Amino acid sequence: MSDLRQILSQGRKRIGLLVGAGAPLAIKVNALNRISDTGNSLIPGxxxxxxxxxxxxxxxxxxxxxxxxxxxxxxxxxxxxxxxxxxxxxxxxxxxxxxxxxxxxxxxxxxxxxxxxxxxGARLPDGPCSYTELVAWINGTLRSNPVEIFTTNYDLLFEESFERARAPYFDGFSGGSAPFFDPVTVAGDDLPPRWSRLWKLHGSIGWALESGAVVRGRGREATQLVYPDHLKYDLTQKQPYSALFERLKTFLLTPDTLLLATGFSFRDAHICAVLDEALAMNSNSAVFAFQYQSMEQETAACRLAYDRPNLTVYAADGAVVNGIPGMWRLGDSSKSWEDVRASFWGSKGAGHADGFLLGDFAHFARFCALAQATSLTRSPETFEEPLEATVPPVVP
Missing domain, CATH: 1.10.150 (DNA polymerase; domain 1)
Structure with a gap:
C-alpha cells in the first residue's frame, strides 16, 4: 500500500479507473440528499x-x-x-x-x-462525498497523462463532480446544441493531460438517438441508450460502444499503465474479455481490483487473476497476487505506519471483523484523496471522521 500511495501522489504514471455499480451503492444519503451513515444508498445495487x-x-x-x-x-x-x-x-x-x-x-x-x-437519475449529494474526493485527487496533481475513467454506470455523478470542481473532462462528445459522438478524438490523445477522460461503457442517461446518430445532453428523461446491449452492435453501427471498448483495450496495451477497479463485480463478459486479452498481450500493464467481499464470494475476479498474473485482486479477507491466493496477515509496524494502515484496514462497521477496506468505494476514494498527505492521525473526537491529514503546501 505504501507503493500505491506513492504512485497515487505523483502524476507520472498513466492511471485509469474502472468503476462499477458498487460505487454509488457505497454512498449513503438521507431524505435531504445529504451524506448520512444511517441513510440509504444513493443508487441501489x-x-x-x-x-x-x-x-x-x-x-x-x-x-x-x-x-x-x-x-x-x-x-x-x-x-x-x-x-x-x-x-x-x-x-x-x-x-x-x-x-x-x-x-x-x-x-x-x-x-x-x-x-x-x-x-x-439521482443527483450528487450536497457537500463533499466520495465522488468529489476522487475528483479532487485527480485534479490535484500536475499529470503527464490524463486519468481515464471507464464506468459501466449510466448515472451522471462523475459529470456533476467534475463540473462542481470546475475540472475539465472529455466524454467522447463534442458540440453545444446537440453534442455528437467523436470517435476520432476518443481514439487519439490530442487533448491536454489536465482534461480527464470519462468513458461510459454501457451508455448513459441523457444519451439519445437522433437522425441515426448518438447525441448527449437530452436530460435525465432520455433513457433509450441505458444498457443498450444489442443496440451497441446494431442500430448505432457499433458507435459509440465499439470505440469506447477499443479505448479500454488501447489503454491497457499502452506500456506502464495501471487500471484500478472499484465497485466492479467482474461479471460483465464483454469487459472481462477485453481485460483478459489485453493483459495477456501486455505484461507491462497492471490491474488492481479492489473487491468489497471475501475471496470466496469474489470468484469472478479471482478466476481471472489466476490466469493473468498482472491482475491483482484485493478482497476483504485476502488477495490474489501473481496468480497465487493468500489470506491477509498483519505484520509489525511503526506508530506512523499504523495511522496510514487505518486508511485501508479496519472494520466496516458494528459486527464486522477487521479487514481490507478499499473494496468499499468510499474508503477507496478517501485513500486516493489522502495520498498526498504527509501524515495521518486518528481523530479522538469522532468516529465519523476517523483520519485527519496534513498535506504539503502548494508551491506555485
Whole structure:
C-alpha cells in the first residue's frame, strides 16, 4: 500500500479507473440528499434496481416479465431481462409470446428504461462525498497523462463532480446544441493531460438517438441508450460502444499503465474479455481490483487473476497476487505506519471483523484523496471522521 500511495501522489504514471455499480451503492444519503451513515444508498445495487424498475409495469407487462424471470432463473436481473426483451422485440414480429408481440416487447423495454432512469437519475449529494474526493485527487496533481475513467454506470455523478470542481473532462462528445459522438478524438490523445477522460461503457442517461446518430445532453428523461446491449452492435453501427471498448483495450496495451477497479463485480463478459486479452498481450500493464467481499464470494475476479498474473485482486479477507491466493496477515509496524494502515484496514462497521477496506468505494476514494498527505492521525473526537491529514503546501 505504501507503493500505491506513492504512485497515487505523483502524476507520472498513466492511471485509469474502472468503476462499477458498487460505487454509488457505497454512498449513503438521507431524505435531504445529504451524506448520512444511517441513510440509504444513493443508487441501489442490481437486485434492488431490478425490483424498482419492474414495479411500475402494467399487469400484462408484469406477466411477461415474470415468465422471462422464470426462464432466466438465478441469472435474472435488470440487464439480462433487458437483453432478452430486446431479442424478443427483434425476433417476434406479430407473433405473441406471454401476451406480447414484438411491438409489445419494444414498449416493455422502454418502460423499464424509464423506470431505471428515475432511479439512476439521482443527483450528487450536497457537500463533499466520495465522488468529489476522487475528483479532487485527480485534479490535484500536475499529470503527464490524463486519468481515464471507464464506468459501466449510466448515472451522471462523475459529470456533476467534475463540473462542481470546475475540472475539465472529455466524454467522447463534442458540440453545444446537440453534442455528437467523436470517435476520432476518443481514439487519439490530442487533448491536454489536465482534461480527464470519462468513458461510459454501457451508455448513459441523457444519451439519445437522433437522425441515426448518438447525441448527449437530452436530460435525465432520455433513457433509450441505458444498457443498450444489442443496440451497441446494431442500430448505432457499433458507435459509440465499439470505440469506447477499443479505448479500454488501447489503454491497457499502452506500456506502464495501471487500471484500478472499484465497485466492479467482474461479471460483465464483454469487459472481462477485453481485460483478459489485453493483459495477456501486455505484461507491462497492471490491474488492481479492489473487491468489497471475501475471496470466496469474489470468484469472478479471482478466476481471472489466476490466469493473468498482472491482475491483482484485493478482497476483504485476502488477495490474489501473481496468480497465487493468500489470506491477509498483519505484520509489525511503526506508530506512523499504523495511522496510514487505518486508511485501508479496519472494520466496516458494528459486527464486522477487521479487514481490507478499499473494496468499499468510499474508503477507496478517501485513500486516493489522502495520498498526498504527509501524515495521518486518528481523530479522538469522532468516529465519523476517523483520519485527519496534513498535506504539503502548494508551491506555485
Amino acid at each position: 442490481v437486485e434492488e434496481l431490478t425490483r424498482e424498475a419492474l414495479s411500475g409495469l402494467t399487469e400484462l407487462q408484469t406477466t411477461a416479465v415474470n415468465a422471462l424471470k422464470l426462464d432466466l432463473g438465478a441469472h435474472a436481473n435488470i440487464e439480462t431481462l433487458l437483453s432478452r426483451i430486446r431479442l424478443l422485440e427483434q425476433a417476434l414480429g406479430n407473433t405473441a409470446l406471454n401476451g406480447l408481440n414484438g411491438l409489445g416487447y419494444a414498449e416493455l423495454g422502454k418502460a423499464i428504461c424509464r423506470e431505471i432512469g428515475k432511479v439512476v
